[in-house]
Amino acid sequence: MTTIRNLDLAIIGSGPAGLAAAVKAKQLGIKDLVVFERDERPGGILPQCIHNGFGLQKFKEELTGPEYANRYIQMAQAHSVDIELDSTVLEIDPNRNLTAVSEYSGLRNYHCRSIILAMGCRERPRGAIGIPGTRPAGVFTAGQAQRLVNIEGYMPGENIVIQGSGDVGMIMARRLTLEGAKVKAVTEIQPYTSGLIRNEVQCLHDFDIPLMLRHTVAEIHGDKRVEGVTVVEVDTDWNPIDGTEKLIACDTLLLSVGLIPENELSKLAGVSLDPQTGGAYVNEVLETRVPGIFSCGNVLHVNDYVDEVSNQGEIAARGAFYRIKNRMPAREMRISIAGDQTVGQVVPQTISGELPVTFYIRVKRPMQKMALRIGEIFEKKIPYARPSEMIQVRLSKKSFSQMEPSTTRLKVSCED
Amino acid sequence: MAVPEAAPRKHMGDYDVIVIGGGIIGAMIARQLSKLKGRFALLEKESFGGFGVSKASLSQIHLPDFCPPGTLKGKLVREAPTRFKKLAAELDVLYREVDELWLALDPAQVNNLEAARARAESHGATGFEIISPQRIHELEPQVTPKAVAGLYARGLGVIYTPEWNFALIENAVENGVQLHLQTEVIDIAKTRDGTLRLTTGQGTLTASYVINAAGLYADEIARMAGDAHLQLSLRKGTMLIFDKSVSYAVRHMIFGSFSESHSQNIAPTAHGNLILGVHYVKTDNKTDSRVSREAIQQTLKLGRELVPALSEKDMITSFSGILAQPNMSRDGDFYIAPSENAPGVIHVMVGAPGLSAAPATAEYVVQLLGDAGWRTEEKANFNPRRRGWPRFETASIAKKKQMIGADSKYGHVLCRCEQVTEAEILQSIRRGAHTMDAVKHLTRAGMGRCQGGFCTPFVLKHLADTLGIPPTRVTKSGPGSHQILKITKAVAGNE
Numbered sequence: 085m086t087t088i089r090n091l092d093l094a095i096i097g098s099g100p101a102g103l104a105a106a107v108k109a110k111q112l113g114i115k116d117l118v119v120f121e122r123d124e125r126p127g128g129i130l131p132q133c134i135h136n137g138f139g140l141q142k143f144k145e146e147l148t149g150p151e152y153a154n155r156y157i158q159m160a161q162a163h164s165v166d167i168e169l170d171s172t173v174l175e176i177d178p179n180r181n182l183t184a185v186s187e188y189s190g191l192r193n194y195h196c197r198s199i200i201l202a203m204g205c206r207e208r209p210r211g212a213i214g215i216p217g218t219r220p221a222g223v224f225t226a227g228q229a230q231r232l233v234n235i236e237g238y239m240p241g242e243n244i245v246i247q248g249s250g251d252v253g254m255i256m257a258r259r260l261t262l263e264g265a266k267v268k269a270v271t272e273i274q275p276y277t278s279g280l281i282r283n284e285v286q287c288l289h290d291f292d293i294p295l296m297l298r299h300t301v302a303e304i305h306g307d308k309r310v311e312g313v314t315v316v317e318v319d320t321d322w323n324p325i326d327g328t329e330k331l332i333a334c335d336t337l338l339l340s341v342g343l344i345p346e347n348e349l350s351k352l353a354g355v356s357l358d359p360q361t362g363g364a365y366v367n368e369v370l371e372t373r374v375p376g377i378f379s380c381g382n383v384l385h386v387n388d389y390v391d392e393v394s395n396q397g398e399i400a401a402r403g404a405f406y407r408i409k410n411r412m413p414a415r416e417m418r419i420s421i422a423g424d425q426t427v428g429q430v431v432p433q434t435i436s437g438e439l440p441v442t443f444y445i446r447v448k449r450p451m452q453k454m455a456l457r458i459g460e461i462f463e464k465k466i467p468y469a470r471p472s473e474m475i476q477v478r479l480s481k482k483s484f485s486q487m488e489p490s491t492t493r494l495k496v497s498c499e500d
Numbered sequence: 501m502a503v504p505e506a507a508p509r510k511h512m513g514d515y516d517v518i519v520i521g522g523g524i525i526g527a528m529i530a531r532q533l534s535k536l537k538g539r540f541a542l543l544e545k546e547s548f549g550g551f552g553v554s555k556a557s558l559s560q561i562h563l564p565d566f567c568p569p570g571t572l573k574g575k576l577v578r579e580a581p582t583r584f585k586k587l588a589a590e591l592d593v594l595y596r597e598v599d600e601l602w603l604a605l606d607p608a609q610v611n612n613l614e615a616a617r618a619r620a621e622s623h624g625a626t627g628f629e630i631i632s633p634q635r636i637h638e639l640e641p642q643v644t645p646k647a648v649a650g651l652y653a654r655g656l657g658v659i660y661t662p663e664w665n666f667a668l669i670e671n672a673v674e675n676g677v678q679l680h681l682q683t684e685v686i687d688i689a690k691t692r693d694g695t696l697r698l699t700t701g702q703g704t705l706t707a708s709y710v711i712n713a714a715g716l717y718a719d720e721i722a723r724m725a726g727d728a729h730l731q732l733s734l735r736k737g738t739m740l741i742f743d744k745s746v747s748y749a750v751r752h753m754i755f756g757s758f759s760e761s762h763s764q765n766i767a768p769t770a771h772g773n774l775i776l777g778v779h780y781v782k783t784d785n786k787t788d789s790r791v792s793r794e795a796i797q798q799t800l801k802l803g804r805e806l807v808p809a810l811s812e813k814d815m816i817t818s819f820s821g822i823l824a825q826p827n828m829s830r831d832g833d834f835y836i837a838p839s840e841n842a843p844g845v846i847h848v849m850v851g852a853p854g855l856s857a858a859p860a861t862a863e864y865v866v867q868l869l870g871d872a873g874w875r876t877e878e879k880a881n882f883n884p885r886r887r888g889w890p891r892f893e894t895a896s897i898a899k900k901k902q903m904i905g906a907d908s909k910y911g912h913v914l915c916r917c918e919q920v921t922e923a924e925i926l927q928s929i930r931r932g933a934h935t936m937d938a939v940k941h942l943t944r945a946g947m948g949r950c951q952g953g954f955c956t957p958f959v960l961k962h963l964a965d966t967l968g969i970p971p972t973r974v975t976k977s978g979p980g981s982h983q984i985l986k987i988t989k990a991v992a993g994n995e
Contacts, residue, residue, distance in 0.1 A: 211817030237991030
């Protein structure tokens with residue numbers, strides 16, 4: 085016979101989103117909750133992020149990744165949060181039934197009144213971007229290398245080229261340099277880095293690591309182990325420019341070419357996804373279009389700062405609380421939020437207009453002295469914006485009172 | 501390859517038959533031989549069998565509609581699906597039935613379909629029918645509306661070749677075949693008493709008969725036997741794998757047009773992804789596994805002509821393989837024959853569809869051994885059954901519980917994309933998967949959408965721990981392909 089355990093709230097993932105959601109949920113009085121974590125330790129990706137810069141907003145100090153995680157782990161312990169480690173959630177369905185498995189407890193079934201998705205994201209692998217060439221050992225994603233160096237104590241290589249200037253890639257350029265490796269180049273296909281300016285300065289420029297903008301790896305060489313890569317300059321359509329090929333000898337290629345919200349479980353539950361963010365369509369309390377299922381952190385959309393990830397965990401916990409207590413605003417999905425062609429992505433995609441809202445917006449291309457508008461109710465001048473820096477706008481419940489009561493759509497736009 | 505002067509020259513045994521090449525053909529022959537009385541060896545130059553041509557196969561089990569009338573390959577392919585199904589049960593390996601749908605995209609191509617049906621029927625295959633566009637779209641709603649007719653046949657199949665390769669070798673070894681890995685043949689000589697003497701990088705062996713199933717290197721083995729006229733023409737084929745989330749789009753083994761430079765084909769894989777191929781370029785470099793951007797684009801184009809909804813963003817990986825075609829036969833036929841210059845040597849040089857023909861090829865080779873004068877006698881205690889290890893991802897809930905009850909490590913999922921558990925990874929290593937690639941191809945850990953992004957460190961650690969070697973000695977695919985180069989300063993300082 086199958087035993088089914090009832091839960092008020094299941095949280096999938098114990099990274100900065102999941103732990104913050106758990107702590108907030110406990111504070112709101114949700115007692116019967118379980119956090120599922122597939123790794124052997126809580127914290128998600130944070131334990132391998134040993135650099136500092138975490139927590140400036142939430143804790144007003146610069147913490148390392150493990151320190152930031154520990155703050156939340158301690159809060160979770162203080163609130164007696166039940167974290168099931170080494171536990172993989174195999175399935176969830178639209179009725180919020182959940183199946184999890186672990187070595188110690190076997191296969192277990194749950195029925196949950198609410199579920200918070202906090203699975204984070206994964207890295208885009210080599211195959212997905214189709215880098216031509218041979219298939220030797222020595223090609224890693226930046227996050228893989230980060231785990232190898234910082235958790236396992238292994239050096240992936242000694243002479244390194246990094247394709248892509250995502251934050252993890254730039255951080256690993258510095259980390260590997262500190263470990264004695266030679267980072268020969270960071271190539272970026274766009275004319276600007278795809279991570280934060282802070283990382284470009286502190287991880288690349290401060291260490292004299294060559295940054296090759298408008299360049300990409302055109303080919304990988306080496307039969308057994310990477311022996312080198314050909315890098316090439318690209319035109320504005322990212323097509324290689326003939327005659328600009330340059331061979332760089334190296335034993336390792338790291339890839340930092342994008343993060344993808346890991347929504348495989350969400351799809352099983354029938355959660356519909358926004359092609360712009362790769363994450364769920366949500367309302368202002370981060371409820372997906374499947375009632376009772378919430379999404380937050382990097383599984384919702386890839387964030388720049390961990391503090392934001394935790395904030396979203398807290399918002400989702402509040403949403404779950406409303407759902408469990410039957411206190412969700414009556415007109416929950418009344419107004420749709422639509423970015424125009426200047427907007428790369430915007431979250432949430434619908435709002436009720438009856439609760440405060442935090443909007444997360446990315447511009448499509450770098451812009452200067454632009455005006456950001458949300459319908460008729462908000463306007464702000466922003467001196468400089470680029471896709472890799474997320475813009476946040478917090479609006480109080482009161483801001484929506486200026487709207488026509490019949491409003492069903494708010495346009496988000498950015499103008500130079 | 502040059503032999504180091506101090507190369508060990510130990511004697512590695514005397515055999516009745518030695519099979520050179522542990523790919524799918526050699527493995528199938530070795531397993532067929534293991535049913536008989538005698539002393540047999542299988543030699544493989546790499547750390548693991550089946551990592552040459554066989555790994556880069558489309559892994560499809562065909563009917564003889566590609567084989568011209570009167571060809572040997574047509575005869576050997578005729579009953580391929582039936583033979584594979586029987587073997588799948590014996591060896592406990594995956595075999596998934598898939599039906600064939602060959603499309604004509606313009607009226608001029610309808611002749612091709614009729615010719616294909618005639619070819620199949622010339623080999624005694626039945627059940628091929630030409631179907632209407634309406635029927636095509638009932639069977640396969642996502643294919644292009646341009647399809648004007650289709651050739652439809654039921655009961656073909658797909659497998660995963662590395663899994664079969666491993667199982668065949670395991671079963672052959674259980675039945676007495678000696679397996680010599682990392683043993684590259686560098687010379688074949690005739691001794692005075694008429695036996696054949698093989699020199700390898702590891703030592704020497706003798707045999708009454710030698711089967712040349714060296715795949716891509718069969719021409720080099722032929723040259724050692726004095727048959728330099730046997731050559732291979734090589735084409736490099738590029739294939740793409742798509743995420744399981746788009747697998748709904750293709751349920752049949754779909755073909756389109758064919759030429760020297762392409763075989764238009766999209767089909768489900770045994771594991772439920774989609775595989776798209778094949779863009780060919782001529783090559784003379786056997787180790788050329790380089791995938792070019794041009795080939796990826798051309799392959800995508802081939803796929804979109806058949807199934808317009810296919811998108812580059814759903815591609816999870818691309819790879820190339822070399823297809824070797826023997827030069828000595830007409831109509832692209834196989835060359836399976838005794839050496840003209842070295843009595844006792846039998847050459848097995850196949851091309852496409854070598855995989856489909858493999859079981860019948862193995863029987864045919866044993867028949868040729870008999871013709872050559874070797875007395876074949878079945879042994880009483882041959883055990884046809886080999887058991888794999890259960891796969892967690894595809895098991896029912898009840899079965900999963902049972903598996904975890906028997907081995908709690910089945911509860912520990914290490915590869916999240918393909919739901920591969922620690923138990924499966926440990927099993928594969930204990931049973932002979934000693935490289936990252938071997939573990940990957942036998943368990944599927946690292947074959948999903950993240951391509952090993954998360955499970956690589958776990959697999960690396962389990963390989964090091966189980967094999968009792970430092971992590972710096974773990975390789976991707978054998979000597980020289982080390983995965984990590986050293987340990988970090990901090991760890992090194994503590995030791």
